Amino acid sequence: MxxxxxxxxxxxxxxxxxxxxxxxxxxxxxxxxxGVIGFSGAGKSTLIRLVNLLERPTEGRVxxxxxxxxxxxxxxxxxxxxxxxxxxxxxxxxxxxxVHHNVAFPLSLSGTPKKEIDQRVAEILEFVGLSDKxxxxxxxxxxxxxxxxxxxxxxxxxPEILLCDEATSALDPETTKSILKLLRKVRDEYGITILMITxxxxxxxxxxxxxxxxxxxxxxxxxxxxDLFSNPQHPTTQNFVRTVxxxxxPASILDGIEKRGSAxxxxxxxxxxxxxxxxxxxxxxxxxxxxxxxxxxxxTELQGVPFGHxxxxxxxxxxxxxxxxxxxxxxxxxxxxxxxxx
Amino acid sequence: MQVNLMDFWPRIxxxxxxxxxxxxxxxxxxxxxxxxxxxxxVVTRQGGLLENKTLFRAFSSVVNFFRSIPFIILLVAILxxxxxxxxxxxxxxxxxxxxxxxxxxxIARLVESSLLEVKPGVIEAAEAxxxxxxxxxxxxxxxxxxxxxxxxxxIATIGLVGASAMAGFVGGGGLGDLAISYGYQRFxxxxxxxxxxLLVLIVQITQTIGNFTSKKIRRQ
Ligand SMILES: Nc1ncnc2c1ncn2[C@@H]1O[C@H](COP(=O)(O)OP(=O)(O)OP(=O)(O)O)[C@@H](O)[C@H]1O
Ligand SMILES: [Mg+2]
Numbered sequence: 001m002x003x004x005x006x007x008x009x010x011x012x013x014x015x016x017x018x019x020x021x022x023x024x025x026x027x028x029x030x031x032x033x034x035g036v037i038g039f040s041g042a043g044k045s046t047l048i049r050l051v052n053l054l055e056r057p058t059e060g061r062v063x064x065x066x067x068x069x070x071x072x073x074x075x076x077x078x079x080x081x082x083x084x085x086x087x088x089x090x091x092x093x094x095x096x097x098x099v100h101h102n103v104a105f106p107l108s109l110s111g112t113p114k115k116e117i118d119q120r121v122a123e124i125l126e127f128v129g130l131s132d133k134x135x136x137x138x139x140x141x142x143x144x145x146x147x148x149x150x151x152x153x154x155x156x157x158x159p160e161i162l163l164c165d166e167a168t169s170a171l172d173p174e175t176t177k178s179i180l181k182l183l184r185k186v187r188d189e190y191g192i193t194i195l196m197i198t199x200x201x202x203x204x205x206x207x208x209x210x211x212x213x214x215x216x217x218x219x220x221x222x223x224x225x226x227d228l229f230s231n232p233q234h235p236t237t238q239n240f241v242r243t244v245x246x247x248x249x250p251a252s253i254l255d256g257i258e259k260r261g262s263a264x265x266x267x268x269x270x271x272x273x274x275x276x277x278x279x280x281x282x283x284x285x286x287x288x289x290x291x292x293x294x295x296x297x298x299x300t301e302l303q304g305v306p307f308g309h310x311x312x313x314x315x316x317x318x319x320x321x322x323x324x325x326x327x328x329x330x331x332x333x334x335x336x337x338x339x340x341x342x
Numbered sequence: 343m344q345v346n347l348m349d350f351w352p353r354i355x356x357x358x359x360x361x362x363x364x365x366x367x368x369x370x371x372x373x374x375x376x377x378x379x380x381x382x383x384v385v386t387r388q389g390g391l392l393e394n395k396t397l398f399r400a401f402s403s404v405v406n407f408f409r410s411i412p413f414i415i416l417l418v419a420i421l422x423x424x425x426x427x428x429x430x431x432x433x434x435x436x437x438x439x440x441x442x443x444x445x446x447x448x449i450a451r452l453v454e455s456s457l458l459e460v461k462p463g464v465i466e467a468a469e470a471x472x473x474x475x476x477x478x479x480x481x482x483x484x485x486x487x488x489x490x491x492x493x494x495x496x497i498a499t500i501g502l503v504g505a506s507a508m509a510g511f512v513g514g515g516g517l518g519d520l521a522i523s524y525g526y527q528r529f530x531x532x533x534x535x536x537x538x539x540l541l542v543l544i545v546q547i548t549q550t551i552g553n554f555t556s557k558k559i560r561r562q
Contacts, residue, residue: 052470
C-alpha cells in the first residue's frame, strides 16, 4: 500500500546537510495500522509528509498503491491526495466554519452536489459520534471533539489511507484512548490503511499492528508489536518499551537474590495472552522436581491482549532446570537473567 | 468678517459629504488593488503556496517604495499622473488618485499580515486534501482571515480620513480642508471645533462599525 524505498530527505541547514529522513525502507500493508515511533526530531513528521508529497523525497521513492507520486502532474497529484486523508496534532480545522462545513470542505473542493455532501457529512459525523455538534464552531469543542472532526474531515472523501501526525499528542490519556478506539474502528469498518506517527509508546501499544522505531532519520528497528515488546534489540527501542513496561527487576529484589547467592537460575518468561503465563509455570511445579519462585512480574495490554513477563527463580538440580526450560520454551519465550542486566 | 456657525452648516455638510466621498471611493479602489497585492505577497513568499522569489521581491519593493513617501509629497509629485487619470489635477476626484496610491500599498501590508495569521497547518491541511492554490486562497486564506482583514481595513479607513484632510492642497475639499482654511487660517474657532468634532465622530463610527462587522464575520 505504502512503500518507502531507500528514501531520504535532506534539508540544507546553515550550509550543511541535515538528513531528516535517512535511507528508509518500509512497507505498510493494506488494512494495517502501522506506527512509527521516535523521539522529537527523529524525522517522523518528515517521513509521513513524504507519503502525500507535502515533502518531496531527496533520494529514493515513495510508492502509494504502487504509484510513484513524484511522477504525477499537479492536477493528478491533487486527485491522489483526495484518496489520502490526514489528521494532525493541532487538528488544523477551519475556525471560521462550523463542524458541518469543516467536514464538507474536502467534498466541496471537488464540486460534489450539496445534497450528496449533506448526506455524507451526516453519515460521517454519526460515525465519529458528533452528530449533535454539526452546527457548532471548532472553538466551542474540546480537543477530543476537534480531533473527531479532523477524522471525519479526513474520511469524508472515503480515502484508502489515513495519515496521522501525532494525532493524540495534544490530548489527555482518556481522550487519547477514545480517539485510538475510533481509529481502530476506522480500520475495522472501512479497511483503511493507517500510518501513524507518535512519540508515545502507549499509543502504538494500543492500536498498531506493526511498528518502526526511528532515530536521527533512520529506522533502527521494525517488526510486529509483539516482537518489539518482547524482544527489543536497539537501546532506543528498549527505552521506549520501558516507558510503558518496567523491564528491570527492581533493585530491592536483585539485592535479595544476591544476598542468597543464587543469581544463576533466574529467568524471564515472556508471554502473550494470560492463559500462557501462569498455567505454564504451575504445570512446571507439578511436573518437574523444581520449585518456581516468582520474583517479579508485569502485565500490560497489547492491542487488547494481555502481554507480560514474569521473572522467576528456579530452584532444583541443574539437569531438571534444563528440562524445564526446554519444556516451557515451546509455549513462551524464556531468557536467562544475568545479575547485572536485570 | 465673522462667519456665523449656523449659516455655515450647509458648507459643513458639503465638506462632510466630500470627505465621505473621498474616503469611500479611495477605500474601495485601494482595497481592490491592495487585497490582491497582499495575497500575492503572502503566496509568493518563501515557503508560500506559489513561492516565487523574484515576484515577491518586486512587489515587496514597490510596496515599500510607495509606503515611504509622505502623503503630502506624493500628492504633489503625482499631479501629472492624476491629471492623466481623472482629466484634472484639482477637485475631489483629483484628491482620490493620490489617496488610492497612498493607501493601496498600506492595505496590501495589512492584508498580508492578516493572511499570515492563518495557521500554516490549516493551509497544509487544505493542500493535503488536494485543494488547488486558488481554492486555498479563496476558501481558506480569505474566510479564515476575513475578520482580521476587516479590522485592518478599519485602520486603513481611519488613515484615509486623516490623509483626506490634506486634500485641500489640490482643491479636494472635505472637512479637513474646511478646518484648515476657515478655522485655522481665519481664526474661526467654532468652525474648526465643529469640523474636528465631526471628524472625531466619523472615526468613532468607522471604528465601531469595523469592530462590529469583524466580530460578526468571525461567526457567520
Ligand atoms: N522544513 C525544514 N527545513 C529544515 N529542517 C527541517 C525542516 N523540517 C524538519 N526539519 C528538521 O528535520 C528533523 C526532523 O524533523 P521532524 O519534524 O520530521 O521530526 P519529528 O520526529 O516529527 O519530531 P517531533 O516529534 O518534534 O514532531 C529535525 O531536526 C528538524 O529540525
Ligand atoms: Mg513531528
